[in-house]
Amino acid sequence: MLESLIRAALKQRLVLAVVAVCLVVFGLNAARKLSVDAFPDVTNVQVQIATEARGRSPEEVERFVTVPLEMAMTGLPGLEEMRSLNKPGLSLITLVFTDATDVYFARQLVMERLIEVGGRMPQGVTPTLGPLSTGLGEVYQFTLERPDDGDKVLSVEELTQRRIAQDWVVRPLLRGIPGVAEINSQGGYAKQYQALVNPDRMRHYRVTLQDVYQALARNNANSGGGVLPHYAEQYLIRGVGLVKDLDDIRSIVLKEQDGVPVLVRDVAEVTIGHEVRYGALLKNGVTESVGGIVMMIRAGNAKEVVSRIKERVAEINAKGMLPDGLRIVPYYDRSELVNAALDTVVKVLIEGVVLVIIILFLFLGDVRSSLVVVASLILTPLITFMV
DSSP: OHHHHHHHHHHTHHHHHHHHHHHHHHHHHHHHTSOOOSSOOOOOEEEEEEEEOTTOOHHHHIIIIIHHHHHHHTTOTTEEEEEEEEETTEEEEEEEEOTTSOHHHHHHHHHHHHHHHGGGSOTTOOOEEOOSOOTTOEEEEEEEEOTTOTTOOOOHHHHHHHHHHIIIIIHHHHHTSTTEEEEEEEESOOEEEEEEEOHHHHHHHTOOHHHHHHHHHHTSOOEEEEEEEETTEEEEEEEOOOOOSHHHHHTOEEEEETTEEEEHHHHEEEEEEEOOOSOOEEETTTEEEEEEEEEEOTTOOHHHHHHHHHHHHHHHHHHTOSGGGOEEEEEEEHHHHHHHHHHHHHHHHHHHHHHHHHHHHHHHOOHHHHHHHHHHHHHHHHHHHHO
């Protein structure tokens, strides 16, 4: 049978050459669509649940948040392992599914259970799913800098403004890129409007901390009042109550005492501050900076995703989309490592092909026979890309 197959191939050389060319074309097209990365991602199918519970100790987080969530997740189809981590004000649950489980199906199952258990969570606590990424998803890291920054020390106000630009300008611009799962912000100070209450003045006006909290929440919203018809026109009635500046917060009424309103400024100092932070981003080990990490979607093509990110970053910098002359300056780019790995692979393949030609020519004394063997070496991996 093998002999007849070889004879048929020798008789139909043109047909065999056409088939080989077609396989090469389809193989090159399949190779172009391959997911290229520098590291093999062997992460199993995981779904993470992150829950923020401000002000609670790890014991309280485990008792009121983690345990109810773990009980709700038991019995999920394909669930192999469930582990949790409790920190002050934070609960992290990792669900590991079988390799045969589709990650999107697993996330859908977890989301359905989260909806069921949401009513049993403490007030103000909402569990959320982690991004659709893995530990090897960090493909691009950058800082926000001005051309004249150098290594000068940035003030708290400058770091706060740059963090605002990162969270409200850069993050939405980069998150819309296909293949990007999440943008994590680093460094700077997260801006806050703070009401620093004075216990002595609260006791004098007989106001509790709960009264201040509820008054701030109730007086920071707009309300609709319907429509008022007037001949051929209609007027939209609205109650505007959103806080615009610090004076609006200071003027919020807490209670009425002997016909005199007690305002927030009577019992608290209203100022602009920042969240308590747990780390900082240092540039060159000299000064603080603000930046971000771009997370790639699970099983994404790192080379293509980073190429899209670089194109978007170049557009943002060229058009001056960021305030105060800020620019996105990358300091880690996965594509550089991917290109270096691809160059190494291509170099080794070329060296191998040349070595095979030389060895076969020395032993066979025929260049055409050597080229036939080399053609089979090139065609075989291209065919495997199509599978």
